[in-house]
Structure formats: C-alpha cells, structure tokens
Amino acid sequence: MPAKLHAATRRELLLASGALFAWAHVPRIARAEGRDPRFLTIVLRGALDGLAAVAPVGDPGWIKLRGDRALRLDGDTPALPLDGFFALNPAMPNLHRLYQAGQATIVHAAATPYRERSHFDGQDVLESGLGGVGRADSGWLNRALVAIEPGGRVDPRGRRTFAVGPITPLVVRGPAPVLSWVPPRGTPVSDETAMRLLDLYRHTDPTLAQILEDRIGLAAIARAGGIERKPEDQGPVVQLGNIQQVRSYFAAAAGGAAKFLASADGPRVGALALDGWDTHVNEGAVKGRLADLLGALDGALAAIEKGMGPAWSETVVVLVTEFGRTAHVNGTEGTDHGTATVALLAGGALKGGRVVADWPGVKEADLHEKRDLKATTDLRAVLKGLLKDHLRLEDDVLAADIFPDSAGVRPMSGLVG
Amino acid sequence: MALDPKGAALALHRFGFGPRPGSIAAIAADPRAAVLADLDRPDAGQILAAAGLLTSGAANRATFEFFAARNAKARVARLREEEAKRVAAEAGMAGMTEAKADMQPDAAKTPDSKPPGNKPPATMQAATPPPETVPQQIFFAEARARLDAAIGVEIGFVERLVWFWSNHFCVNADDTVMAGGYEREAIRPHVLGHFVELLQAAEGHPAMLLYLTNTLSMGPNSVAGINRTRGLNENLAREILELHTLGVRTGYTQEDVISFAKVITGWTILPTDTNPEHGGEFLFHHRLHEPGPETVMGKSYRDTGFEQGRAVLADLARHPATARHIAFKLARHFVADDPPPALVARLEQRFNETEGDLYEVSKALATAPESWSEERVKIKRPSEWMVAYLRAARFTGDIRAMNQGMNRLGEPLWRPPAPRGFPDDNATWLDGLSHRLDIANNFSQRNADRLDAAAMLDTALGPLASEETRRAVARAESKPQALTLVLMASEFLWR
Numbered sequence: 001m002p003a004k005l006h007a008a009t010r011r012e013l014l015l016a017s018g019a020l021f022a023w024a025h026v027p028r029i030a031r032a033e034g035r036d037p038r039f040l041t042i043v044l045r046g047a048l049d050g051l052a053a054v055a056p057v058g059d060p061g062w063i064k065l066r067g068d069r070a071l072r073l074d075g076d077t078p079a080l081p082l083d084g085f086f087a088l089n090p091a092m093p094n095l096h097r098l099y100q101a102g103q104a105t106i107v108h109a110a111a112t113p114y115r116e117r118s119h120f121d122g123q124d125v126l127e128s129g130l131g132g133v134g135r136a137d138s139g140w141l142n143r144a145l146v147a148i149e150p151g152g153r154v155d156p157r158g159r160r161t162f163a164v165g166p167i168t169p170l171v172v173r174g175p176a177p178v179l180s181w182v183p184p185r186g187t188p189v190s191d192e193t194a195m196r197l198l199d200l201y202r203h204t205d206p207t208l209a210q211i212l213e214d215r216i217g218l219a220a221i222a223r224a225g226g227i228e229r230k231p232e233d234q235g236p237v238v239q240l241g242n243i244q245q246v247r248s249y250f251a252a253a254a255g256g257a258a259k260f261l262a263s264a265d266g267p268r269v270g271a272l273a274l275d276g277w278d279t280h281v282n283e284g285a286v287k288g289r290l291a292d293l294l295g296a297l298d299g300a301l302a303a304i305e306k307g308m309g310p311a312w313s314e315t316v317v318v319l320v321t322e323f324g325r326t327a328h329v330n331g332t333e334g335t336d337h338g339t340a341t342v343a344l345l346a347g348g349a350l351k352g353g354r355v356v357a358d359w360p361g362v363k364e365a366d367l368h369e370k371r372d373l374k375a376t377t378d379l380r381a382v383l384k385g386l387l388k389d390h391l392r393l394e395d396d397v398l399a400a401d402i403f404p405d406s407a408g409v410r411p412m413s414g415l416v417g
Numbered sequence: 418m419a420l421d422p423k424g425a426a427l428a429l430h431r432f433g434f435g436p437r438p439g440s441i442a443a444i445a446a447d448p449r450a451a452v453l454a455d456l457d458r459p460d461a462g463q464i465l466a467a468a469g470l471l472t473s474g475a476a477n478r479a480t481f482e483f484f485a486a487r488n489a490k491a492r493v494a495r496l497r498e499e500e501a502k503r504v505a506a507e508a509g510m511a512g513m514t515e516a517k518a519d520m521q522p523d524a525a526k527t528p529d530s531k532p533p534g535n536k537p538p539a540t541m542q543a544a545t546p547p548p549e550t551v552p553q554q555i556f557f558a559e560a561r562a563r564l565d566a567a568i569g570v571e572i573g574f575v576e577r578l579v580w581f582w583s584n585h586f587c588v589n590a591d592d593t594v595m596a597g598g599y600e601r602e603a604i605r606p607h608v609l610g611h612f613v614e615l616l617q618a619a620e621g622h623p624a625m626l627l628y629l630t631n632t633l634s635m636g637p638n639s640v641a642g643i644n645r646t647r648g649l650n651e652n653l654a655r656e657i658l659e660l661h662t663l664g665v666r667t668g669y670t671q672e673d674v675i676s677f678a679k680v681i682t683g684w685t686i687l688p689t690d691t692n693p694e695h696g697g698e699f700l701f702h703h704r705l706h707e708p709g710p711e712t713v714m715g716k717s718y719r720d721t722g723f724e725q726g727r728a729v730l731a732d733l734a735r736h737p738a739t740a741r742h743i744a745f746k747l748a749r750h751f752v753a754d755d756p757p758p759a760l761v762a763r764l765e766q767r768f769n770e771t772e773g774d775l776y777e778v779s780k781a782l783a784t785a786p787e788s789w790s791e792e793r794v795k796i797k798r799p800s801e802w803m804v805a806y807l808r809a810a811r812f813t814g815d816i817r818a819m820n821q822g823m824n825r826l827g828e829p830l831w832r833p834p835a836p837r838g839f840p841d842d843n844a845t846w847l848d849g850l851s852h853r854l855d856i857a858n859n860f861s862q863r864n865a866d867r868l869d870a871a872a873m874l875d876t877a878l879g880p881l882a883s884e885e886t887r888r889a890v891a892r893a894e895s896k897p898q899a900l901t902l903v904l905m906a907s908e909f910l911w912r
Contacts, residue, residue: 045835117655117674118665120837133666137844173844189858193898197854197905200889205907208850215851275834280630280652331648332633337655369671 037349037390038261038315040304041141041271042254043169044297045123046278048321050341051362051373052285053092053294054106054355058085061362069285069329077286082106086355089285091295094302098346099353105345105415107382108357111323111375117337119278122322127171129380129403138174140402141271144387145176147397169273191216243292247299250274254300258307261315269391274300277321280334301346313348316390316416320379326371327362338372343382349390351417378409385412423880424448427791430881431751431912432783433572435805440571441879452783455574456776462575462605468562473598473623476555477697480594481689483551552594559597560830561816567804568813578608578779580801581750584838586619586661588628589831595697596831599624612743612773613734617727620657623686623699629653629836636682636707649707654678656836662733664742673714679707680718681726740768746841747782751912753794754842760787793911796846798839799826802853806860806904809877810868822856854905861900870899874906881908 055071056062057079063070071079071087079087080096086108088096098104113132114125121133129140194216201209253272260266276293283290301317308315324341340360345352360366360374368374380403387393387402388411399407422441428448429436433455444451455461464470471479549557567576583600590596603622607615619625626632634650635642642648654677659665683706689696701723710717711725716732718725733739744764748756760782767781768774782788797805800823807814823830826849833839840846870890874882886906893899903909 116666117671118659119835120659121665189854189901190898192894193858193901194854196889196893196898197902200885200902201907203885204883207847208907208910211847211850212854215854278835280650281633330650331635331637331642332630332650333647334630334650336651 036311036314037268038308038311038347039269039386039391040257040261040315040317041171042300042317042319043123043127043171043271043273044277044319044321045119045273045275046321047119047122047323047325047337048277048341049279049283049285049290049325049335049338050108050321051324051327052283052290052335053089053344054082054086054108054342055079055089056085056108056359056362057081057087059359059362061366065327065362066329069283069333071286083355085359086357089291089294091291092298094298094305095344095346098301098305102353103346103348103350105350105352106355106357107343107345107377107379107412108355109340109360109373109375110343110377110379110382111340112379114323115339117323119322119337122337124170126320126322126379127169129383131403131405136170139169139171139271140383141171141269142174142176144391144393144402145269146174147393147401148391169271171273172271243296246276246293247296250296250300251303255303255307258304262308262311279325280330280336281332283329283334304346315347316349316386317346318383318386319344319346320383324373327367327373328371339368340373340375340377343379345382345386345415349416351414356412356415377412380406380409381412382415384409385415387411389413389416420445421448424789425451426879426881427789427793428452429572430793430797430805431788432574433577434567434570434801435808435909436877436879437568437571437808438811438876441876443571449784449789452572452574453780455570455572456609456779456783458570458575462579462608464562464566464601464605470558470562470601471555471598473595473602474695474698476552476594476598477623477689478693480552480555481696555594556590556597557816557820559601560820563597563600563830564804564807564814564816564819568808574779574783575608577751577801578775579605581747582608582615583831584833584841585746586615586625587831587833587836587838588622588624589833591832593624593627595622595624595627600831607775609776609779610774611734612739612768612775613731615775616661616730616734619661620653620681620726620730621684621699623697626653626684626686626699629656631681632685634678634682634685635705636679638709639682639705639707641702641704642682642707649675649678649682651675651678653684654681657730657733660837662730662742663736663738667738667742669714676711677713677729680711680713680729682707683723684726734773737769740765740773743773743778744768747778748787750841751782751795752788752790757787760785763787793908794843795912796843796910797912798846799823799828799849799853800830802910803856805877805909806857809873810864812864826852826856850910853910854901857901857904858897860904861897865896865900868900870896870903873900873903877903878906878908882906883908 051066052071055066057071057073063072071089073079073081073087077090079090080093081087082096082099086106088099088106095104099106112122112125114122116122116133124130124136125133127139128134128136129143130136194212198209198212198216201212253274257270257272261268261270274297277290279290282288285291297319304315304317305312320343321341323337323339325335325338327338328335330336356377358376360376362373364370366374384393384398384403384406387398388395393402395411398411399405399409403409422445425441425443425445425448426436428444428451429440432452566579567573570576579600583604586604588596588599593599599619599622603618603625604615607618623632629652630650631653633647634653635645635647637643637648651674655674658669658674658677663669683702683704685700685702685705687695687698687700703722706720706722708720710719712718713729714732714736718728721728741761744761745756747764748760752760763785764778764781767778771777800819803814803819803822807819820830827846828839870893874887874890878886886902886908890899890902890906893902
C-alpha cells in the first residue's frame with residue numbers, strides 16, 4: 001500500500017458544520033395538551049452505510065454479500081440482536097439498551113426521493129425536504145417551526161432559534177431566524193461593546209443587526225442555564241485525528257444540544273450535523289473506522305439522554321443521512337455511494353423496540369441497479385410521522401409546505417407513543 | 418484623470434485583501450488598471466523556492482522518517498520497560514510496576530500528522546506543550562508562507578484567485594502533509610494559465626490522489642487487480658466530473674463515472690516506506706491500470722496508459738458545461754450569491770473563446786461593469802477578513818493565532834468539510850458573525866495600545882466608511898472597543 005502514513009483511512013472528520021438550531025417555545029397545541037416535546041435532528045453527512053450499522057443477519061444472502069466484512073451474531077465481535085432478523089453494530093450498546101427499553105426504533109431500507117449519487121445534491125434533498133434536486137434555500141425543520149407558530153413571537157425577546165457552531169446546516173435554515181453559539185474562548189466581548197455594535201448595525205446594516213441581536217439573546221439563555229461555565233472547552237470546530245477526539249466532540253456537541261433543549265426557558269427543537277461517514281476505503285464496520293464512528297455516535301446518544309434528564313421522556317432524536325452505500329464492498333475494502341440506508345430514532349417519547357422495514361432483500365436481483373440496497377420506505381414518511389405525532393403538525397401542511405408535493409407519502413403512524 | 422478613492426477602496430475589498438496603509442491613495446488614479454496590473458506582476462501568485470519550503474514529496478518523506486524514528490524510540494522504551502518488569506517479577510516484586518506498554522502509540526498505523534488546531538485538554542494546559550511534530554512544522558511553515566503572500570501584495574487579486582482555485586480543487590490536510598505543497602505546486606503555477614493545465618496538475622498531484630482515494634484503485638482486469646482481487650474506487654472520478662469540471666447534473670451517468678474511474682486506475686504514488694528517494698511522488702503504475710479502451714461521455718479513449726486519463730481531462734476542460742460551471746463559481750465568489758447573468762455569460766464566453774485561458778477570464782472578471790457594482794453583497798470569508806485587518810494594522814500576524822481563529826470561525830486552513838470545499842454563500846458565513854466579534858474583541862484587547870482606531874478606519878475603509886461608523890468609533894468608551902467597532906464595521910465585513 002503506498003504511503004502508509006497518509007492513506008485516507010482517516011477521512012476528513014472535520015465537524016465545522018456541527019451545529020444546533022432550536023426553537024424556544026412549546027408548540028401551541030402540545031402546550032394545550034400539557035406536553036412539552038423536544039425534537040432533535042442529527043444529520044450524518046457523508047452517507048452512512050446502513051447495512052454496516054444494522055445488518056440483516058437473517059437474510060440468506062447476507063454473508064454472501066459482505067463475506068468476512070459482514071456483521072454476524074457469532075464470532076469475536078458479535079452483533080447485538082434486535083428482532084431475530086436484524087442485528088445492531090456491536091459498537092452501539094447504548095442504542096441497543098434503548099431499543100430493548102422501547103426507546104429506540106430503527107427504520108431500514110429507507111431513502112429520500114433522491115436517486116443519484118452526489119453527496120451534495122443528496123444532502124440538499126435530505127435537508128431541504130424537497131421532492132428532488134432544486135433550489136434549496138430553506139430546510140424542512142425550519143419551515144416546520146414557521147408552521148407551528150405562524151408569525152409567532154412568543155419569546156419576549158423575539159428570538160426563537162439558535163445554532164451551535166459557526167456554520168448552520170441547511171435543514172434549519174429558512175425564514176425562522178437561527179442563532180449561533182460556540183462555547184467562548186478567550187475574553188468574551190463585553191455586553192457594552194456588543195450593544196454598541198448592535199446599535200451601529202441598526203443604523204447601517206439590518207441584516208447584520210438581526211444576526212447579532214439573536215446572538216445576544218442566546219448568550220443570555222446560555223448564561224442563565226449555566227451552559228457557558230467552562231470557557232476552556234473546545235469549540236465545535238475541532239480537528240479530529242483520533243477517535244478519542246471524535247468521541248469527545250460527538251458527545252460534547254450532542255450533550256450540549258440536549259442541555260439547551262432541557263433547560264426551562266430554552267429552545268425545544270434543534271439540529272446538528274456530524275461529518276465523516278464517507279467510507280470509501282477500509283470501512284472497518286466491525287473493527288475499524290466505521291465501528292469507531294458508530295461507537296462515538298452511540299456515546300453521543302448517551303450524552304443526549306443524560307443531558308435531557310427528565311425531559312428525555314418527551315424527547316425524540318432522529319438520525320438521518322443523505323443516502324446509503326453500495327451493498328457490495330468495493331475494490332478498496334470500502335463502499336461507494338449507494339441508495340437506501342437506515343434512519344435511527346431514539347428517545348423516551350417513542351413507541352420503540354422495533355425495526356420498521358419492508359425488507360427488499362440483498363440478492364443481486366433485489367438490489368437497486370444491481371448495486372445498492374433498494375429503497376422501500378420514503379424517509380419523508382418517517383419524518384412526517386414524527387412531526388405529526390410529536391409536534392402536532394397537520395397533514396396538509398406537511399404535504400404542502402414542509403415536504404412539498406409529498407401528499408402521496410403518508411406520515412408513518414405509531415412511531416410516537 | 419480625477420482621483421477615485423471610493424473606487425480604489427472598493428477594488429481593494431472586492432478583488433483583493435483590503436487596503437494596507439496608503440493603498441487607497443496608491444491606486445486612486447485608476448483602480449481598474451491597478452487591479453489588472455496585479456495580474457501582470459512577474460511571479461504573481463507564486464511562492465518562490467527562496468521561502469525554503471519542502472516539496473510535497475520531501476514533506477511526505479520527512480514525515481515518514483519522523484514517525485518511523487518516533488515509533489522505534491517508543492518500541493525501545495517499551496522493550497526496556499518489559500525487561501525491567503520481568504526482572505522485578507523475578508525478584509518477587511510483581512505488581513509494583515505499572516504496566517504501561519499498551520500506552521505506546523502505534524505510529525506506523527496512525528501518525529499524529531494533524532496540524533494543531535485544537536487545544537490540549539484543560540488539565541494539560543499548565544504543562545509544557547509537547548514540541549511540534551514534523552508535519553506540524555511543515556503545516557505552519559506553509560501556512561506562514563501563504564499568509565505572507567496575502568499580506569505582502571498591494572492588492573492581492575491573484576492571491577484571491579489562488580485561494581479560490583485552491584478551494585475549488587481542495588484537498589484535506591488531515592489526509593496528507595502535502596496540502597501546502599500541493600497549493601504551491603499544483604495550483605499557484607497555473608492560476609493564470611489555461612484551465613486544462615491547472616486541472617491536469619491538480620488531479621495528478623499526490624495530495625489529490627490520496628485525498629480522493631485513487632491511490633488504491635485498481636482496474637478489475639489489471640494485473641494487480643486480478644492478483645489481489647481488488648478493484649475500483651469511484652471517488653476521484655466522480656468528484657472530477659461533479660465538482661472540478663462539468664458540474665453536477667450536466668449529463669454524465671453512473672457508467673461514465675465507472676469508465677472514467679477505470680481510465681485513471683494506476684494514477685498513484687510511490688510508496689514512502691520502501692522508497693527513501695522518491696516516496697510520495699506521483700507514479701503511473703501500469704500494473705494497476707485497467708487495460709483496454711473506455712467510453713466516457715460518449716467518446717471512446719484508446720488505452721494509452723497514463724495519457725488515456727490526460728486525454729479525458731483535456732476533453733473535460735474544454736467541455737461547455739465546464740466553462741459554465743467555472744464562470745458561475747468565479748462570479749459568485751467575487752460578486753454575488755446570485756451573480757448577474759450577464760457577468761456569468763461574459764466569463765463563460767471568454768473561457769470558451771480562449772480555450773480556458775484563466776488570465777483572460779480573470780481579466781474579463783476585473784473589467785466587467787457588473788463586477789464594479791457599488792453594492793457590496795458578499796460577506797468576506799473569515800480568513801479573508803482576518804487578513805484584511807492584519808493588513809490594515811500593518812501586522813504580519815501570528816500564524817498559530819490565525820490558525821486558531823480560522824478553526825473557530827469554521828474555515829480551518831486546508832481542511833474543508835467535504836470535497837466540494839468550503840461553501841461560498843452568505844448564509845453560511847453570516848452565521849459566524851458573533852464568533853467574529855469574539856475574535857475581533859480578542860485582537861483589540863491585545864493590540865489597542867499599539868493601534869489608533871480612527872487611523873485604522875481611514876486606512877481600511879477611507880471613503881467607504883459611513884458617517885454612523887465614524888461616529889460610533891469616535892465615541893467608543895475605550896480604545897479596544899473603538900478598534901473592535903472598526904474590525905466589525907459592516908463596511909469592513911463585505912467585499
């Protein structure tokens with residue numbers, strides 16, 4: 001192997017886009033019901049190999065397909081059994097525990113309507129909620145917020161959303177404003193200076209004024225919640241060479257998000273993006289890079305559960321990725337861009353402990369274009385089901401505004417219970 | 418000719434890295450001519466050998482040597498410790514020596530080649546930081562040279578083009594110590610040449626072959642592919658089509674991706690471990706190359722080995738979709754998220770009629786009336802903004818502080834989040850506004866005694882500074898606050 005030192009076994013794990021968005025209010029209808037739901041979306045960028053995360057160990061074609069790279073129930077590192085047919089990657093014991101407690105659901109062979117193989121188009125379709133590639137300038141989660149509180153400005157400060165990290169993912173961009181937050185390092189700017197700058201922007205640049213105003217409001221929430229108490233913490237932009245750093249970043253980002261969502265006057269809806277799933281070379285599903293990443297993700301779920309505290313019982317976390325990977329292992333012990341994959345759901349509000357799949361099979365003839373796991377579930381059905389039953393969005397709004405032209409895709413029922 | 422200080426300030430912010438003391442006056446006689454003259458400077462865009470930087474190959478080998486030596490040292494220490502333990506055990510003292518053998522890093526597998534960008538955990542901060550590793554030294558030497566180049570020029574149009582093209586053909590420093598060398602060797606020499614030369618240099622550079630994982634790709638019917646039952650990796654072929662040349666959804670198919678991937682099998686690098694002279698340099702390895710003709714985008718290419726891939730690249734470079742893609746990206750970068758169609762058309766036409774002569778295309782960009790709109794609607798990238806205030810302050814900048822700032826603002830040097838490079842739209846970078854405020858505040862706290870905020874304002878903005886901004890700076894309650902207001906002034910943040 002040429003250049004052992006720099007072979008791309010550690011693809012970019014830069015998490016600059018790790019970001020969190022949230023909305024500061026209980027949805028009106030939920031409030032009327034005495035509920036206070038939390039909803040966190042985690043976008044796994046780079047295309048997660050769903051077959052390596054949750055394997056169809058009961059499928060007769062499975063071992064033939066992946067050979068000694070296949071997850072299996074026997075061997076050194078046995079996969080964690082789910083329902084007799086599927087098994088979970090052994091790097092995810094927390095998710096397995098939640099599954100057994102009825103607090104996790106796995107949806108398999110799911111995909112957005114996108115059928116090409118560009119990461120960037122795929123991410124746009126996933127995060128915009130559009131039926132296909134198009135002009136994507138807002139995300140479905142942002143539009144969902146607008147729909148729940150049309151024109152609502154319940155927060156006395158008029159700020160409804162926020163983000164952790166310097167770059168906000170598309171899924172939360174849109175008409176509802178987004179705040180941006182990073183644990184401070186060095187001397188934080190004084191309120192006096194920030195207010196003077198805000199005043200200057202109000203006279204010279206309304207765009208910048210709005211952004212700065214949102215930030216000042218968020219800082220107040222963070223201070224009140226004691227979230228900024230450790231200024232020496234690393235910000236979300238860390239350079240991740242080794243898996244310990246990945247673990248600590250995933251847990252810090254997700255756990256931080258949970259603390260915001262849990263706090264009494266904090267936001268209720270958030271999103272963050274975790275990069276690094278593009279495993280073209282030496283994927284290492286059982287032992288290796290992907291197993292490490294899934295382990296880090298599992299730790300992030302544990303951090304969310306812990307950070308939520310009692311609010312966990314009213315929480316849904318959904319983990320989605322732009323598409324899956326090739327069913328077969330490629331020429332370099334990795335997988336190339338594919339089609340269907342898994343969506344992972346966790347949270348105390350779920351009616352979980354199930355794998356939801358209309359299983360297409362992995363025999364050559366069953367594969368999409370003879371190479372990818374075929375999509376039998378539209379990911380939008382899952383997301384619509386969660387938005388409908390957890391946040392109480394209406395069918396017609398979901399079909400027209402949140403996921404445009406998706407009337408034919410029924411919201412999946414029974415996910416939340 | 419009447420002086421045009423406003424046009425001069427605009428030119429410096431839009432096409433360059435912002436004014437240094439005196440820049441506005443220096444080019445006020447004819448801002449347009451000054452921007453064009455930037456293209457005609459001898460060695461424009463180059464970092465010369467005098468900078469004492471290692472070639473990519475040498476950097477790769479030095480890094481390998483460093484980790485190999487460190488690994489050997491760790492191994493000796495481990496063996497000594499095991500021996501001591503054994504002796505202790507024999508002397509009946511078992512259990513009193515802590516086993517630490519498993520703490521030794523396996524340097525050969527996972528070299529710590531990352532440039533520093535993250536602080537050590539808080540508990541370690543009091544201790545002396547470990548000495549910089551060889552790859553870290555290389556990273557900072559390259560970063561320093563790049564910053565010097567941006568600070569040392571009067572306007573910086575060509576440097577901005579270097580940054581643009583480096584992001585278009587991005588690689589990632591997490592994957593290779595060659596990221597800085599790549600920019601000097603593959604990007605800089607060609608930013609004013611023909612696009613095809615830039616394309617060939619970028620795709621054939623070891624840093625790119627590693628980043629987009631072509632080094633291990635083998636033709637399924639190549640000798641090595643058959644013997645080692647390995648095969649194709651589509652990654653580089655797909656991104657060349659989608660990101661580097663034609664652009665997404667321009668008519669190529671999955672079959673084209675696969676055929677093109679076969680064409681460039683064998684584009685790899687010499688192994689570093691067995692080749693102390695040339696390890697890490699480009700190699701066309703015929704044993705990995707898929708034999709036979711391949712059809713890409715409807716055209717058949719004979720198997721001419723290495724030349725087969727170059728022939729496909731040459732055709733991609735002159736494809737109309739490539740001209741459109743490049744024209745749009747350039748216009749979007751310099752002028753607006755939604756660039757005026759007339760400007761895009763102008764650049765596209767110039768690209769086509771000059772066979773992708775980037776000197777001519779850049780000239781067309783700098784002379785187009787649409788490029789000189791007084792409306793400033795592109796937010797500067799974080800690093801561009803940092804360079805701008807260093808220039809206005811006449812500072813050379815601390816490269817490690819700069820690096821930390823870039824990390825914090827979401828634009829870590831040579832570490833884009835994906836092969837598409839850093840995003841180039843306002844929405845992405847406006848979100849980090851408040852983090853810029855923190856960076857500006859830190860800079861001001863440290864430097865307010867040495868800098869005069871009002872003078873900085875004149876230097877950096879001149880006639881672009883609004884009355885409101887001037888007043889706010891004048892009325893600031895402290896020197897650091899005044900300086901922060903200058904750095905964060907709206908007029909200073911937009912191109």
